[in-house]
Amino acid sequence: MIVYALHCACGHDFDQWFDNMADYDAKKAVGIPCPSCGGTEVAKAIMAPRVGKSQPAPAPACAPGGCGGGGCPMMM
Template identity: 45%
Template sequence: MIKYALQCDAAHEFEGWFGSSSDYDDQSARGLVDCPICGSRGVSKQIMAPAVAGTKAQSSAPAIDPKAREMMMTALGEVRRHVEDNFDYVGDAFAKEARAIHEGTSEERGIYGEASPTEVKALVEDGVRVAPLPPPAPKKTDVN
């Protein structure tokens, strides 16, 4: 496993774990690497200090229990389904509609849709509460 420090084009920093360097390159090229904060696929690797082995044994990253991972993925899928079933889809008018709801000029309701990283950043800076929708579960053929 390899851990990369990543940053999206909206300057959100996060980490990603990949089976190998080529796994990151492949997944990035297929648009499977996105920002967990804003959903942007404009993600790049950041400069990292290499891990240098010392004289003491270093522990590796803890293994993720497959049952816990499955439970988390199921919960994220349920959140997405709930939003899709109960909220209004507003497409690329999301930023405009979210701002209108925040300002009280549009009906208070749950919405979802698309917004650019710049639009999301402006909403957050203005105090509009937004969160990324969990992505749909990847097809088993799309992951390694």
């Protein structure tokens, strides 16, 4: 299952699930009705990826008092 962000000719944006790209093409050929106005002049909108860039984990910072061990690089 994939979801496409669709944009109708009237300017409505909506999401529609499809089994796959071929399913989208088949339904597009028949006409995908806009849920807001019922118009079938819809096109795929530019879709922002749902999976964002993975944020790098912040480097562990040593506490001002030290890490409590002898190997703290901040204490050297």
